Each structure stands twice: as structure tokens, then as C-alpha cells.
Amino acid sequence: MNPDRQAELDALRPDLLRFARLQLRDAGAAEDAVQETLLAALTGSKNFESRSSYKTWLISILRNKIVDIIRMQGREVPASSLAKDEEGDDALADTLFEPDGHWRPEVRPVRWADPEASFEQQQFWQVFEACLDHLPAKTARVFMMREILGLDTGEICKETGISTSNCWVVLHRARLALRACLEQRWFAGASA
Amino acid sequence: MLSCKQASELMSQEQDRRLSLTERLGLRLHVLICDACSNYRRQMGILRQACRRFGSGGTP
Structure with a gap:
């Protein structure tokens, strides 16, 4: 392992840890996932043209580690713990409709100007992470399993022990909240 | 006629399953006359793109 590679790993570590924490909401598990990713990265001998392609590679390893941890935890977490988040359902709908x-x-969706331009800005991603972090824990977990880890609803049901229709409800709630948060904290200002 | 609340449910679910013909027609009609829901629907696509970008490490 050359020293440059080590320096890059050190530089990217905080990003990886934030990514894992956001999805696992468990500092210990996130640390484990990142450690395993770094180990895998150290033993891999691929060459990368740029730091961004290196980061992409690391994140793809990390995503797999997170899925492994979720699959392991899924068997340990009782399904009933999801029900708690769901009580917030009507409250959210009442604030929006x-x-x-x-x-x-005051919350009617407005047109979002040039999302691609937003995607190029670091500040946008800070807001994006903050909005994800704002979701209730279990809602966030289901949403990120679907949208960040790319699992289908069938597998999410299996891992979390919720029904398919429940899964749709949770995903819907996550999207309502996330959309509102992004509009309020980013797009409303950006397009004004 | 769908309400915005019902339409928003369908616009989320169309990200996860194939809607029935009735649902699709109802939604199409609603979005045609409702700017807010038409914006919402576009935002569902943007949200998915953002998540993909974030999940693949493609953020600046």
C-alpha cells in the first residue's frame, strides 16, 4: 500500500463514517462497517485515476457491508418497534394537507429550479443529509434501504418484518417529509 | 376525483410498484389540473436521482 493511498483513505474516512451512521444510526455498527470496508480496500489492489472514482469504489463496498449488517440486525430487531414511528403518520399528514x-x-409543492446544478454543490448535500437525518429512525431505515441501498420492497418487508402495504406507507411518509424539508431548506431559497 | 393527499400516495407508490390502470388514469387526470401535484411528481424523480447519486458516492 503506497502512502498516497493511505492518505486518501484517511481523508475519505469521515465521509464513509457519516454515510454509514446515517443509515445504521448506530455509531458502533457504523464503525464496524467502515473498518471492514477499509480492510477490504487495503487488500484490494485496484488502481484509480482519481479520488472520486476511489470514493465511488469504497462507497460500493460500504453499501454491501451496510446491507450485511442490516440483514443480521433484521433477525434481531422485533418488528413491533416499527409501529412506534407510525403513530406520527396522521400528524405529518395533518401538517401538509x-x-x-x-x-x-404554505406547503404546496413549488417548482424546483435546476436540480442538476444543486447536485454539484456541497451545501446541497449537507442539507440533503440533514433532511435524511431528520426523519424518524425507523422511517429513515426503510427509506434508505429502498433508495440508497437499492433493495426492493419484498426484501425490505422480509428484513424489517413489516407488511408490503405498511412498507408503502412508511416510504410515502419518508418522501413527504424529505420533499418538504428539501424544499424548505434548499429549493425555496434557491429558486426565489 | 382524487384528492392531493390520495394523489401523493399514488405518486410515492409508483416508485415502488406498477399502478393499476384505474390508478394511473386517475393520477394522470389529477396531475393535469393540479400544479402542486405535478411539481410533486417531478420531485419524486429528483429525490430518486439524488438518492442514487448519494448512494453511489457521486457527490462533490
Whole structure:
């Protein structure tokens, strides 16, 4: 292992740890996932043209480690612990919709200007992470299993012990909250 | 006629399953006349793109 590679690993470690923490919400498990990723990276002898392609490679290893940990935990966490998050359901819907089902005027979705330009900005991703972090823990877990780790709803049901329709409800709630958060903290200002 | 609340449920679910013909027609009609939901639907796509980018380490 050359010293440059070691320096790059050190530089990327905080990013990896944040990525793992966000999804596992467990500092110890996140640390484990990152350690295993770094070990795998040290034994891999691939060459990379740039730091960004190196990061992409590391993240793909880390994603697999996170899925492994979730699969292991899934057998340990009782399904009933998901029910707690779900009580927040109506409260969220009430803040977003009128009793007749129309959007409340203050939260009506507006047009988001140029998302690609936002994706190029570091500040956007800070807001994005903060919004993900803001979701209730179990809701975030299901959402990230679906959208970040790319599992299908069938597997999510299996790992979390919830029904398919429940899974849709949880995903819907996550998207409502995340959309509102991104609009409020980023796009409303950016497009104004 | 779907309410915005119902439409938002379908717009989430179409990310995860194939909607029925009735659901698709109802949604298409609603989005046609509702700017807010039309924005919401586009945002569901943007959210998915953002998650892909984030999940593949493609962030700056």
C-alpha cells in the first residue's frame, strides 16, 4: 500500500463514517462497517485515476457491508418497534394537507429550479443529509434501504418484518417529509 | 376525483410498484389540473436521482 493511498483513505474516512451512521444510526455498527470496508480496500489492489472514482469504489463496498449488517440486525430487531414511528403518520399528514385532502397553502409543492446544478454543490448535500437525518429512525431505515441501498420492497418487508402495504406507507411518509424539508431548506431559497 | 393527499400516495407508490390502470388514469387526470401535484411528481424523480447519486458516492 503506497502512502498516497493511505492518505486518501484517511481523508475519505469521515465521509464513509457519516454515510454509514446515517443509515445504521448506530455509531458502533457504523464503525464496524467502515473498518471492514477499509480492510477490504487495503487488500484490494485496484488502481484509480482519481479520488472520486476511489470514493465511488469504497462507497460500493460500504453499501454491501451496510446491507450485511442490516440483514443480521433484521433477525434481531422485533418488528413491533416499527409501529412506534407510525403513530406520527396522521400528524405529518395533518401538517401538509387540509381536512379535504388539498395541500395546505404554505406547503404546496413549488417548482424546483435546476436540480442538476444543486447536485454539484456541497451545501446541497449537507442539507440533503440533514433532511435524511431528520426523519424518524425507523422511517429513515426503510427509506434508505429502498433508495440508497437499492433493495426492493419484498426484501425490505422480509428484513424489517413489516407488511408490503405498511412498507408503502412508511416510504410515502419518508418522501413527504424529505420533499418538504428539501424544499424548505434548499429549493425555496434557491429558486426565489 | 382524487384528492392531493390520495394523489401523493399514488405518486410515492409508483416508485415502488406498477399502478393499476384505474390508478394511473386517475393520477394522470389529477396531475393535469393540479400544479402542486405535478411539481410533486417531478420531485419524486429528483429525490430518486439524488438518492442514487448519494448512494453511489457521486457527490462533490
